[in-house]
C-alpha cells in the first residue's frame with residue numbers, strides 16, 4: 013500500500029525516490045499524471061507546473077503534439093459560433109484571450125487576419141443576422157454584416173455569386189506546432205517530467221494511488237488527468253466509466269503553395285450547417301493557403317490518410333469560393349481526426365472520489381481553448397482534494413519564430429554576423445538555417461524524428477517537401493543523436 017501523498021515535499025518525507033532526469037517513470041510517485049501530450053495535455057501540465065507538485069506528462073508517441081494537435085486548420089477562434097452557454101463556448105472565449113497574450117509573450121506567431129462568413133445564396137444571406145445574434149450571445153461584439161460590394165472590396169478574388177458576409181475581425185491564424193511545444197518546454201523547465209514512448213496500457217486504481225502499467229514500466233500517481241484525445245474514451249473505460257465514445261471525424265485538407273497567399277486576405281468561412289462548420293479557405297502563418305477540412309465519421313482512429321474522393325470534393329468546393337486558387341500548385345495534403353463524441357460540448361468530468369478527471373471530446377476547438385481548459389482542470393483538481401499551494405511564476409520561454417509575417421533568422425544581418433549558422437540555409441524552400449536546426453535539436457523538448465524537427469523549424473515543409481534538403485536535414489538530425 014502506498015502512503016497518501018499530496019505534495020512533492022510529503023513524497024520526499026515519505027522516503028520515496030526523487031525526481032531525477034534519468035529516472036524512468038517507475039521510480040516516481042507523482043501527485044498528478046497527465047496522460048496525453050497533445051496541445052491540451054501539454055497546456056494542463058504547464059498550468060500545473062506553477063505549483064509545488066510532482067507532475068508527469070506521458071505520451072504514447074515519441075514527441076509532444078503528435079496526435080490531432082499536429083493536423084488542424086490552426087485558427088485561433090473567437091467562439092462567435094459556439095453553442096451559447098456551453099462549456100466549450102466559455103473555454104474557447106477565455107482560451108483565445110489567454111493564448112493570444114501567451115503567444116505575444118513567447119513568440120508564437122499569430123496573425124489577426126479576421127474571418128468572413130460568406131453567403132452564397134439567399135437562404136444563407138438570410139441566416140447571417142441570426143449568426144450575428146449568436147455571436148452577441150457568445151459575448152463577441154465586434155462582428156458585423158457586410159453587403160456584396162463591401163465583401164468584394166475585401167476579397168476581390170472571391171468566386172462569382174457571393175451575396176454578403178458576416179465579418180468576424182478577431183478570428184486569427186496561429187502556429188499549431190509552436191503552441192504545444194511552448195507549453196511543454198515551459199512545463200519541463202519548471203520541473204514536469206515528460207515521458208515519451210510511454211503508452212498507458214492498463215490502470216489499477218487503489219484507495220490512494222493509481223498504478224499505471226505503461227510501455228516504459230509502472231507509474232504511480234495520486235491524481236490522474238486523462239487527456240488522451242481520440243483514445244480518452246478507452247482510458248475512461250479502463251477506469252470503469254462509460255461516459256462517452258469517441259468517433260473519429262476525419263478532416264482532410266489541401267495546402268497550396270505560397271504563391272497563392274496573395275489571393276486571400278481573410279479566413280473565408282461557409283455558413284455552417286447541421287453537418288458542421290464546412291469547408292474553408294484560410295491563410296496559414298507559414299504563408300500558404302489551406303482548403304478544407306472535410307468531415308467524415310470513421311471507425312478507425314488511425315485513418316489519417318488522404319483520399320482521392322475527398323480531395324476532388326474539396327477542389328470542387330474551393331473552385332466556387334476562390335476559383336484562381338485551383339490554378340495554384342499544391343504543396344501537400346494532410347488529414348486530422350477530431351475526437352467527436354456525438355455531443356455538442358466538451359466532455360470534461362471530474363470524479364473527485366476517484367481523483368480522476370476525463371478531458372474528452374475536445375473536438376474542433378482544442379487548440380484555441382487549451383489554456384482555458386488547463387485552468388479549468390487545475391481548478392477541478394483543487395476541488396478534488398489536491399493541495400495546490402501557492403502558484404509561482406513560470407520560467408519565461410522564447411520560442412523560435414516560424415511565422416512568415418515576422419522576422420526570421422535568415423533575414424537578420426546582425427544575428428548572422430554574430431553566428432554565421434543562421435546565414436547557412438539548409439531548407440531553401442522554407443529558408444531554414446543550420447542555426448535553427450541546431451537550436452531545435454538542442455532544445456528542452458528535442459525532436460526524435462526528422463518530422464518532429466520539421467514541426468520545430470519548417471525544414472522540409474515547403475514546395476519540394478524535403479526532396480532537396482531531406483538528406484541534409486537527416487544528416488544534421490543523425491549527427492545530433494546521442
Ligand SMILES: Cc1cc2nc3c(=O)[nH]c(=O)nc-3n(C[C@H](O)[C@H](O)[C@H](O)COP(=O)(O)OP(=O)(O)OC[C@H]3O[C@@H](n4cnc5c(N)ncnc54)[C@H](O)[C@@H]3O)c2cc1C
Pocket residue numbers: 047048049050051052053054070071072073076077078079080081082083084085086087088089210211212213239240241242243244247262263264305347348349350374375376377378379380381
Ligand atoms: C481537421 C481539424 C481541424 C481543426 N481545426 C482547429 C482550429 O482551427 N482551431 C482549433 O482551436 N482547433 C482545431 N481543431 C481541434 C484541435 O486540433 C483539437 O481539439 C486538439 O488538437 C486536441 O488536442 P488533444 O491534446 O486533446 O488531443 P491530441 O493532440 O490527439 O493528443 C492526445 C495525445 O494522447 C496520446 N495518447 C492517447 N492514448 C494514450 C495512451 N494510452 N497512453 C499515452 N498517451 C496516449 C496521443 O499519442 C496523443 O498525442 C481541429 C481538428 C481537426 C482534426
